[in-house]
Amino acid sequence: MKLYVGNLGPEADGESLNALFSMFGTVEVAYVITDKKTGDSQGYGFVVMSSDTEGRAAIAALHGKEVGESKVIVDEAKGKGKKK
DSSP states (O other): OEEEEESOOTTOOHHHHHHHHGGGSOEEEEEEEEOTTTOOEEEEEEEEESSHHHHHHHHHHHTTOEETTEEOEEEEOOSSOSOO
16 A cells, blocks of 8 residues: 655655554555655655555554654555555
8 A cells, every 4th residue: 555644854765754654564665755855854755565554554643743843744645555
């Protein structure tokens, strides 16, 4: 299941997303979208969990919770397919 993770702080990166979401199951891919010119975080990213059950558990546990200094948005990704 591919998850959208929004409202991330500037310190967030793929490694920190992987660590956070691995508490709920196997993370296949975790990445933060960055500005192509500056390399700075755009404040959102994606995590691919190995199953829908794990993805739903992560959504239930993390959506609206404070991670760092931000309340993150976690939801099923919409759009270009379910997996990267």
